[in-house]
Amino acid sequence: MGKRVLIVEDNELNLKLFCDLLKAHEFVVEPVRDGREALARASEFNPDLIIMDIQMPYVTGYELILEMMTDKNLRTIPIMAVTAYAGPDDEERIRAAGAQSYISKPITLTGFLDAVNALV
DSSP states (O other): OOOEEEEEOSOHHHHHHHHHHHHHTTOEEEEESOGGGHHHHHHHHOOSEEEEESSOSSSOHHHHHHHHTTSTTTTTSOEEEEESOOOTTHHHHHHHHTOSEEEESSOOHHHHHHHHHHHO
């Protein structure tokens, strides 16, 4: 069985791209479209990696990362932050919150897969 990846992404096209790409490389994926469901789904799915969009409605990926770092069962799971709105200090702030990896959208397929493989 492949490594398990929880994908938290509100954009339907990005979610499909990430899921299809990872499935093609034998990962088991669990999509989450609404950040409000991310913590519960992460606890249920027990992923090897979480891919986290940062800009989402209702709750940001940044806020979710901070919450995950307070949960003894979730804080050991590597997080790869993915965002289209990268400001000059965003990467440092997001890594300080607990993300192990940070990539900007639009992604490159090889860069995305390399980042995923480096974390699992």
